[in-house]
Amino acid sequence: MYAQMIKTAGTGVKSPEEMTEEERKFQARVDANEKIEPKDWMPDDYRATLIRQIGQHAHSEIVGQLPEGNWITRAPTLERKAILLAKVQDEAGHGLYLYCAAETLGVSRDELTEDLLSGKMKYSSIFNYPTLTWADIGAVGWLVDGAAIMNQVPLQRTSFGPYSRAMIRICKEESFHQRQGYDIMMKMARGTEAQKRMAQDAINRLWYPSLMMFGPSDKESVHSGQSMAWRIKINTNDELRQKFVDQTVPQAEYLGLTIPDENLKWNEERGHYDFSEPDWKEFFDVLKGNGPCNTDRLTARQEAWSDGKWVRDAMLAHARKKAAAKVAAE
Amino acid sequence: MKNEWPLWEVFIRGQHGMSHRHVGSLHAPDAEMAIKNARDVYTRRNEGVSIWVVEARHIAASSPSDKGPLYEPSESKVYRHPTFFDIPDEVGAM
Numbered sequence: 001m002y003a004q005m006i007k008t009a010g011t012g013v014k015s016p017e018e019m020t021e022e023e024r025k026f027q028a029r030v031d032a033n034e035k036i037e038p039k040d041w042m043p044d045d046y047r048a049t050l051i052r053q054i055g056q057h058a059h060s061e062i063v064g065q066l067p068e069g070n071w072i073t074r075a076p077t078l079e080r081k082a083i084l085l086a087k088v089q090d091e092a093g094h095g096l097y098l099y100c101a102a103e104t105l106g107v108s109r110d111e112l113t114e115d116l117l118s119g120k121m122k123y124s125s126i127f128n129y130p131t132l133t134w135a136d137i138g139a140v141g142w143l144v145d146g147a148a149i150m151n152q153v154p155l156q157r158t159s160f161g162p163y164s165r166a167m168i169r170i171c172k173e174e175s176f177h178q179r180q181g182y183d184i185m186m187k188m189a190r191g192t193e194a195q196k197r198m199a200q201d202a203i204n205r206l207w208y209p210s211l212m213m214f215g216p217s218d219k220e221s222v223h224s225g226q227s228m229a230w231r232i233k234i235n236t237n238d239e240l241r242q243k244f245v246d247q248t249v250p251q252a253e254y255l256g257l258t259i260p261d262e263n264l265k266w267n268e269e270r271g272h273y274d275f276s277e278p279d280w281k282e283f284f285d286v287l288k289g290n291g292p293c294n295t296d297r298l299t300a301r302q303e304a305w306s307d308g309k310w311v312r313d314a315m316l317a318h319a320r321k322k323a324a325a326k327v328a329a330e
Numbered sequence: 331m332k333n334e335w336p337l338w339e340v341f342i343r344g345q346h347g348m349s350h351r352h353v354g355s356l357h358a359p360d361a362e363m364a365i366k367n368a369r370d371v372y373t374r375r376n377e378g379v380s381i382w383v384v385e386a387r388h389i390a391a392s393s394p395s396d397k398g399p400l401y402e403p404s405e406s407k408v409y410r411h412p413t414f415f416d417i418p419d420e421v422g423a424m
Binding site: 173 | 333335337354357359363371375391394
């Protein structure tokens with residue numbers, strides 16, 4: 001899940017009696033699976049929550065380029081390099097689709113960027129972990145993109161039109177990402193002993209951070225109840241995490257790799273795998289800024305923004321000059 | 331904030347002789363760059379054969395609250411649809 005711990009604005013789900021006339025009409029449209037479009041009336045809390053959620057989702061796509069970009073120059077073959085380049089370029093595209101969706105709610109691109117750079121807005125905790133070996137690129141595609149897909153597929157049906165349309169585009173492209181990751185894992189798992197060890201090491205390090213992507217259990221959360229009533233959250237975090245584990249275990253078995261969880265066991269009665277929770281203390285610590293790469297990631301984005309300023313300014317100055325010359329000639 | 335590149339709406343014609351269709355938006359300093367950026371953002375998988383861009387501030391839109399008065403007149407004119415007319419089977423395809 002690229003959006004974690006989104007604080008839903010407002011006071012929780014209102015009963016129809018507590019709602020204003022406008023809120024009742026709005027909720028009826030959401031309940032009827034109608035899409036809400038940018039110019040339609042919407043509660044302020046719905047708008048504020050969506051800006052947080054879509055903004056964080058966009059930031060995650062952009063920051064998510066960094067751990068993978070780390071391996072572009074060191075990909076083992078030219079083909080792998082071209083594929084990784086294409087994937088990282090997709091992530092940039094996904095970030096842009098989402099920023100545009102957020103902007104339809106009345107926030108500007110620069111405000112979103114500044115909130116990321118100041119640390120006011122977050123991105124997914126997963127990107128604060130390093131990619132130490134080539135096998136990590138495989139594991140990121142397989143596990144991290146796999147977990148993201150779990151969350152993004154249902155969000156195609158979200159109530160906000162521009163968000164839904166961005167999700168549909170993203171989901172179409174995301175499947176390539178997961179498959180290329182698994183393809184790398186297959187190659188490594190069938191390779192030399194050293195390559196197998198590398199693949200196993202990647203799962204060992206990335207398994208629990210991937211489970212954290214869904215966020216802590218939100219069973220009791222009133223906030224998540226409101227987000228679900230607005231249909232900007234479709235499933236609970238636990239549902240999605242379970243679905244991810246159930247889907248991933250057989251894929252790991254096929255690779256002949258072990259998921260680093262002694263408690264992982266098929267539960268016949270539930271029809272699901274039982275598994276260990278990740279260390280939530282570590283999760284909150286990473287969110288607070290103390291993960292292995294938080295400083296690196298934010299510094300890279302800050303430098304990209306400040307180093308690129310003269311280019312942005314120069315291009316705008318050039319465009320304005322050309323426009324003025326054109327007006328003068330007419 | 332004042333130096334933010336303007337927002338452009340992007341329209342793309344797919345492969346099959348369709349009209350241009352709105353696909354999303356992006357920021358660019360001018361039209362030329364908007365088309366180049368649109369190529370990278372919206373046609374990475376051969377989604378189009380032609381791109382239009384228009385600065386978002388030039389688009390005029392109907393207001394959602396006008397929905398009733400704007401479209402109501404056509405609601406009562408079912409005879410505009412061919413299925414309104416019963417044509418006997420003997421007449422053949424029409």
